[in-house]
Structures are given as C-alpha cells and as structure tokens.
Amino acid sequence: MRQGVAMATASEHHADGTDRRLLLPGAVGTGLAATVGAGLFVVLAPAAATAGDHLVWAVLLAGALAVANAASSLRLVAAGRPRPGTHAPVRDRLGVPWGHLAGWAHVVASIAACAALAQTMGLHVLPDWSKVFAAVAVVAALGLHLQGIDRSARGEQVVALLVAVVLVVFVTILLTTPPVLTDAPRDPEGAGGPLGVVSAAGFVVFALTGHQRLVDLRDRVSDPARTVPRAIALSLGIVIALHVLVTVALTRTLGTGWLAAREAPLAEAAEISAWPWLGPVVRIAAVLAAGGVMMSLLLSAAGEVALMARDRHLPTSLATRVGPSLVPRRAVVVVAALTLASVVLVDVRQAIAFASSCVLVHFALVHASAWTLDRRWTRRVVPVLGVTGCLVVAVLLPWQSVVAAALVLLLGATIGWVRHTTRE
Template identity: 55%
Template sequence: MTTSPGASSQALSRRLGLTDAVGVGLASMLGAGLFVVFAPAAAQAGSLLLVAVVVAGLLATANATSTARLAALYPESGGAYVYGRERLGVKWGHLAGWGFISGKIASCAAMALTIGVHIAPGWSQAVAVVVVLAVLALDLQGIQRSAGVARVIALTVIALVLVFVVVLLTSPPVTADTPPPTPPGSGGVLGVAQAVGFLFFAFAGYARVATLGEEVVEPRRTIPRAVAISLGIVLALYVLISLALTHTLGAGWVAAREAPLAEAAEISAWPWLGPALRVLAVVAAGGALLALTLGVSRTVLAMARDRHLPPSLARLDGPHHLPRRAECVVAGFIIVLVVLVDLRGVIGFSSFCVLVYYAVANASALTLPGSPLLRVVSALGLLGCVAVAVLLPWQSVVTGAVVLAIGAFIGWVRHTTRE
C-alpha cells in the first residue's frame, strides 16, 4: 500500500539501537577508502603519511563533535542540510545538502568501481552496475537488515586488518627490488594537506548515523556515542595501517601501488592474506556502499520535503514506509557516474564537496550555546575544512566549485521566488 504525502505515517520508524548505529558508522568508514586511499595519500605526503593520517583524524574529530551536538538537537534525517537550514538559514542548508548529495553519489560510484576492479578488472564497469542494483535491492528491503549486514562487515574488516598489521610489523616483507624513493614533490604543508583531503574520503562516514537521525532510538543519547565510538576505532586502525606500511615498505612503495594493503600482504610472511584482503575489500566496499546509499537517500528525502528537490521524492512507500523513490533516483545517478568516473579524481571531487558540507556543519555548531572549548573546536573544524578543500588538486577544486555553484544558484533562486 502506498502512503500519501503528508500523512502521519510519513515519519520514519525508529529501529536502530547503539550497536546498529555503530555498525553503520564503522562500515561507512571501513569501506573502499581503507583499501585505496593510502596510495594517493602517500604520493602527496611522502614520509609524512602518518602526520596526514593524524591531521585527518583530528579534523574528523572536530567535525564529529560539531555533528554530534547538532544531531542531538535536531534528530532528523538530513544531517548538515537540517543543521544549516535551522541555524544559518535555508540557503546554507541547501548548499550543505547539495554538497552532501553530489559528493556522496561520487563516493558511491568510486566504491562500486572499487568492487568491480577487485572482482574483474576487465569488466569493472559492468560488475559495478550489478553491485549498485544489488545494493538498491537490499535498501528497498528495509534499514534493519542493512544495519545488520553493516555490523558483520565492520567486525570482519577490523579483525582481518589487525591480523595484517601484526604480520607486517612482526615479519617485515623482503623485496628483491631497491625500495622506491619518496615520491618527488611530496611532503611539506601542501603535500600533507592534499593527503588529508584524500584520507578524508576514508574518514567521512562517521556522520552517517546523523543522516539516519529519524531512525535511531533515543537519538540525543545514541548518536553522539555511536559517532565517538566508531570514529575512535577507525582512527586507531588507520594509524596502525600507516605505521605498518611506511615502516616496513616505505612511502614510495605505497604510492606506487593500486591496492597497497593486498599487495603488501601478498609479499608478507602470510601471503594468503593477500587474496583474503582482496575479497574483504569487495565485501567492505559493498557494505560501505550499502550504508552510504541509505544516508544519501535520506538527505534527498529531507530536501524533497522542503521542496528543494521534486516533492515526489519525499514519498514513503511499502510496509516499512521507506523513501523508495529517492533510493531509486540515487542509484540511477550512481550508475551514470560508474561509466564516467576516474577513481582518484572522483575521490578528490567527493572530498571537496563533503568538506564544504562539514564546513556548514561547523558553522552551524558555532551558533549553539556551549563552553568556549566547544566553540574553539567548531571554529578549528570550519577553518580546517575550508583550508583542506581549497588545497586539494585544482581539478577537484574547480569541478566541485562549479557543481556546488550550480546547485546553490538553483536552490537560492527557488528559495527567493517562494518568499
């Protein structure tokens, strides 16, 4: 039975507890980025890769602090779109929502292609399309099943990656070739900043819980705890991975790889870890894609409710009252990008858009009452997001700025004509 817009049943059901929410956050961060971003980040940061990981983690922590405060106050679907709308005005909320949708659709395309490359490199696009359709089918079955899958994937990733780190540190691989030198032109403030931008792609899933605000039980208590737990686990894991890779093989070797974790495992004392990590990369990227499409569709839902997007996308259908139309539209755009995307370029574009999104979130948090320390954290988060965004490779900056400008112009014109 189809529910009509405006009915009381249009409210999403609250079925996610703390364990489910942490699982969604972990699966969002432990996806494609974990297996692909260390190579481009090492190419930019060189021997300062660990510094870039720590800086990215600190920026994510500042963003998470602001996001958790806002999510507790506004436990609705939409994340920074809702926060910007309520604290800064409709125009800024629209910019945040447009940035989230644009950046995360690009992230979804990158995740799908990552799966395709690991399964069948010669047929990566076809495999990616099939994966997107499969994820859509799971999304349409209801969020509880998706959260359960995410939790299992996250635990598996953590366990196997920890084994990989221990093996690499205790039995360093011996390579026949001379270790590649540090990538030319890497390092320095600019190199670290650009590496932070790439690594942000791997960190950015921590706020996925906030975009599912209407479906979380006791959101004022659950959301901040879930964000803090998932982010802390992932930051520790990324630090260990960067230490293991750079200490045993060097930044030059990492920068020259396409799949640094799997390739490092293949030359380790336990070479069977290589194929296992390749399989895990497919599973983890699929789990992250599953969680991310949920978050994007919920932001589409929130913007459609405010008529920044076609109102038909706000319709909830089926026995579980899910935004099936929004989910189908998001999947369609992902499929379009799958056949056009370049992995490194789309990661940069995604990071630029999402950094703008979190800049709006931090600016919104600055308007909240609170201690001076919390205001400093929000201010540093805002400045950090803006700085890292503008220092990304120029292609990502230009493309992202154009896309956001078009979306902002359309949204602001619509807002002005409706006033």
Template identity: 45%
Template sequence: MSKSPPDRGLPDELHRRLGVPDAVVIGLGSMIGAGIFAALAPAAGAAGSGLLLGLAVAAVVAYCNAASSARLAARYPASGGTYVYGRERLGEFWGHLAGWAFIVGKTASCAAMALTVGLYVWPGQAHAVAVAAVVALTAVNYAGVHKSALLTRVIVAVVLAVLAAVVVAALTSGASDVTRLDIGWDATFGGVLQAAGLLFFAFAGYARIATLGEEVRDPERTIPRAIPLALGISLVVYAVVAVAVLMVLGPAELADATAPLSDAVRAAGAGWLAPVVRVGAAVAALGSLLALILGVSRTTLAMARDRHLPHALATVHPRFKVPHRAELVVGVVVAVLAATADVRAAIGFSSFGVLVYYAIANASAWTLDPSEGRPHRAVPVVGLVGCLALAFALPAASVISGAAVLAVGAAVYALRRTLRSRVGA
C-alpha cells in the same frame, strides 16, 4: 533533556529502530571501508614521509567535525544531517548548500565505492560489476534500515578480520623495519594537507549516523555516544594499518603501490594472503556503498520535504518505513555514474563536497548556546578552518569541479526563490 518524539507510524515518518550498537556499526561500515585499501597510496604520494602527520591532521579535523555533528544531531534528530542543521542555525540558503554538497559529493563517492568493488572482483568488467552492486544494495536498503544494519555488522566483522591478518603478517615478518616510520621533515606543508584531505575521504562515514537521526532510538543520548565511538575505533584501525604497511613498504614504495595492502602482505612473505585482501577490499567497498546509499537517500528525503528537491521524493514506504522513492532515484543515478565514471576523479570530487558540508556543520555548531549542548568553542573553529584548508589543498581539478557544482547548487536555490516569490505575488 527532552525525549525522542514518539514513533507514531504516520505515513511520512521513519521508524526509530537503531540503538547505539547499530548506529556505531553503520558508522564503521562507512569509515572502515574501501578507503583503507585505496587511500594510503595517494596520500603517501602527496606527503611522502609525512604520511602519519597527514593522518593525524585528518583525525583532528574529523574529531572536530564529529563533535560538532554529534551535538547538532542530538539537538535536531531528523533525517538530513547538516542540511537540517544549516537550515535551522544559519538560514535556508546554507542548509540548501550543505544538502547539495552532501548529495552531489556522496553520490560521487557511491560511484567510487561501486567501482572499487568491480576493480577488485573482476577488473575486466569493473563497470558491470559496479552497476550490479548498486542494484543489489539499493534493494537491501529498500527492505528496511534494520536489515541494512544487520548486513553492515557482518561486513564490518569480515573487514576487521582481514585488516587484522594484514597487520599481523606485516609486523611479524622479517621485512618489517621500524626505521621506515621516521617522520622525515622533507614533506611539504601543502603535501601533508593534501594527504590529510585524501585520508579524510575515508574518515567521513560518521555522517551516516547523523543523517539517520530520525531512525535512531533516544537520539539525544544515542548519537553523541555512537559518533565518537565509531570515529575512535576507525582511527585506531587506520593508524595501526598505516604503521604496519609503512614498516614493510616505506613511504616511497607505498606511494607507488596500486594495491597497498596486497603489496604489503607480499613484501612480508605472506603472498597467500593477497587473494584474501582482495576479497576484504571488495567487501569493505560494499559496506561503504551500503551505508552511503542509506545516507544520501535520507538527505534527499529531507530536502524533498522542504521542496528543495521534487516533493514526490519525500514519501515513506507504508510497510518498510524507508524513503523508497528517494532510494530508487539515488540508486539509478549512482548506477549510471558507476557505469561511466573514473574512480580517482570521483574520490577527489567527493572529498571537496564533503569537506564543504562539514564546514557548514561546524559553523552551525558555533551558534549553539550552552543550554543546547554547545561543544567547546575551539572545536567548531578548528573544524571549520580545517575543512576549508583541506578542501582547497586537494588537487586543482577537484577544487575547480567541486566549486563549479556548488555554484550550480547556489543558482538552483536562487532560481527556486525567484519562482516562489513570483508565485506568492
């Protein structure tokens, strides 16, 4: 197996500084984030007593996506993730569409995470707090990816401690009732799929590891190890928290909860934990936002290198070795959205874009041959079908707006091709 390209320190190259622990932590910072504090309630509203089935479906699709992404990232250890894989395996158009879906979808996700910080820290000034969070974390990312990984490590530790406290309080309380876990078959198939799509929003963070492929040491070994590890840890955490909250609240009360984990600790007789949960939610959202800005800027860098976006965004800072212009532009756009957007609309819109992104990743993995580390044939097939099913099971407004933005991306690609052919002629 070939080794990673040497870090030559050229002006347009990023430094390979991240090992397995740092890569896993960055993935966890994205997955064990605000989603666990917010996604359970709308998912329960969609699936009812089928919430755990929805979680299982989301986990299966996420595993297939992770397996496909890990193989592709090891094969193409460059910034850009599925933008690069689609371009190399399926053609320039599919790479462009994947990159467009990722940047647009994850930019909306950044705004959602920033607003979550604001809603937990200072509900009356949520938009102002959200903008401040974006500015602060953009500055952290600007200082270098290694510093981002260190901060993410602290954030993950805090969030895991808070979640552990919630689980212990719920499971040891007199209000805990195992009969509430009964998976009733009154849940509809469409409801379970919609719940899975909403829960997938919280699982999708392992993409950050792939999009940082150019900054990972020995990517052929590091990435295939880090992605399954991060996904497996996150799945265990999500399942344990979901079971604990269901045993206290039940599906119906969970569906009506505005702050599910805070409501769970109150129902468990541990109201003193509620402020701690609020702090944990804010910290989790900050961790997700940090990693999201990191990933979006790297895909922007990759697309700018190929002139799918303005080429000026392709520069790398000579000292910090980060795509500083891309990070600043992403930070400005996210700040504007955080000042004006609605968090619920942002989550649905983001989910559609990210599922399309992973559908292209699975289609790309299908084209690998055994010598390139192809996963089992069933993996990309299940991943592709699952992504499309979950995407179109989302609320109609999310599907319509997401499809419209993808159509704009396709039109931009067609216009670029037309202009380029005229210039060439």
C-alpha cells in the same frame, strides 16, 4: 565514506511490538560498520602520492577533522529540533539557501563516494574490468533497494568486526615478517611537506565520515544524549587507530613510493607477504566492506534527496516513498543513475577527491552553524578551527576535483537560491 538518514520503518520494531533501540555496543558496531574499511583499502595510495613519508601525519590530521565535525554535529543536533535530514540543522541556523547547499553537498559527495566504493569493489575483483564490475554492482544495489531489501544491522556489525580482524592480522603479519622488495620504487617526487600532508588529509577524510550515521540515527539509540557521543568516540577512535596502524605497517615495510603506485595497496601487500593466502582474504574483506557501505550510502543519499524534496529544496516528485520500508524509489533511481555516470566519467582517485571536496564543504557549514549556538569564545574555538581546516584542506586537493566540486556546488547554490526566492 557513509552517512545515513533515519527513516521510520516497520523494521525498527520487534515482532512483539517492542522498540528496537541500540545500546552502546550496538551503536559502536553501527559506527564501525559505517566506516571501517570503506575507503581504507584504496585511499592511502593517493594520499601517499602527496604526503610521502609524512603520510601518518595526514591520517592524524584527517582524524582530527572527523573528530571536530562529530563535536559540532552533536552540539548542533542537541540544540535544535529533532528533524531528519543533514540539511535541516544548517537551514535552521543559517537560513534556507545555506541549508540547501549543505544538503546538496552531502548528496553529491555521497554519489561520488558510491562511485568510488563501487570501483573499489571492481579493483579487488576484476582490476582490468573494474568499471564494468562497478556498474554491475550499482545496478544490483539499485535492484535490491527497489525491492525494499537492505542489510540488517546485525549483519553490518558482523562484517565490520570481520574486516577489523582481517586488518589487525594484516598489520601484524606485515610488521613481524615484512616482505622484501628487490627493486623498491622511489618515494613520489615532490611529495611531502606541510602542503602535501594537508592535501593527503583530504583524501583520508573520505574514509572517516561514517560517524554521521550515528548522529542521524539518534532516534533509534537508547538514551541518545549519553550513548551517541560515547559510541562516536569509541568507533572513531577504533577506526582512526586502524588507519594509523595500517599506514605505519605499509610505509615502514614497503615505503610510500610502492604504496603510491598501487591501486589496491592492502591486497597487493598481503599477496607479497609471508602469508600470501592473506591476499584473497583481504580482497574479500574489501568487497564486503565497500559493497555494504555503498549499498547503505546509495539509500542514504536517496533519503536525503527525498527529505530535501519534501522541504521543497528539490522537485517534490522525488519525495514519494512507497512500500512497507518507505523506500523513495524515484530518488533511488536518480541517485543510482548519477552514480553510474560518475563510474563512467571518473576513476576511483578522482571520485574520492571530488567526494572529499564536497564533504569538507558540508563539514564547514556544520561548523559555521555550530558557531552560532554560543557567543562565548571558548565554545567557538572548535567551529572556527573546523571551518578553517575544512576549507583549507578542500582547496588543496587536486585542482581538477576542486574546480569540478566548486562548479557543482555553485550549481546547487544557484538552484537553492532560485527556489528560495520564488517559493510562495
């Protein structure tokens, strides 16, 4: 899961002063870098535990939710003033409290996603010490951001391309020379059925939310009215296709019972394939993908915190930016501290479920905002279906994560309402 907040920095320009704007290939690469591999290396395991043999339908449903959100987000951005922050369009259409809730949902979802991605790295490097590795990764990312160091866009795109190639090779090997299990686990009991598919889609949504970064970086894209929709369509299409291919390869060769019992299913499947050397390659790809997205998402969440603080949704002290890259250091420290707490308190599946619950609420608010743009019923079909679908999927996630998300979002809504009613 990766959502970015555009910040005007000196790095947006070449040394000769020319504007560095993304063309379609670069925009597609950015979209892929924000999504491909971020959650795919772990998310299919908890999804298989609820969807069973119908897992591919859960992936397609999650893809439909992501596409619908992209459509509403683009309409909302095109109709409003170009203002940074995921909370701003919702606030402009629905009011300050709802805008605050949208921003709050985005921030807490990003924090949980960072915790899940950090633990994903740990599960692929030191499975028995995954939380320790995750904590070290978060601290390292914090240190880099405080120094104003981040990955280049070109580096992100290269890593995304390499990860995509590894996934294609993985699928090819698994389908052409499937591994033989001497004692294949049974399919999860109680899995499957419409409710299981819908619940599983909630997990998969976690891995398909990177398209928002292109919406937020529209000011850095050449001819954004044409390039951004095309880039989102291409990058989302590629990512959904990769998820479907990996899902089919795993379920047809190893079964959903085996898949549901894994912590790092792709790496473990590669290790028992005809090419066992592919296992370490998949683990490296997982670390690169999850680590890169975690780093960017940490800064993105801090950027959203700073923007909300600037707009007085949060304490204004968090809005301060320093250095040539205008890093919101106080906000970065707060987000990193909360991410570390999440790493300690919850495991990777719980973090994914919590993050998905919150991001689906954010999606629902985006759809509700898009609903206000046009009174024609033909223009309200996607927002209505989007709101309904997002809320239903969110509610059907594991109840512990749903309750935790509801309490955290209620806290955020209360803070937003109090600040709204007491502001001058």
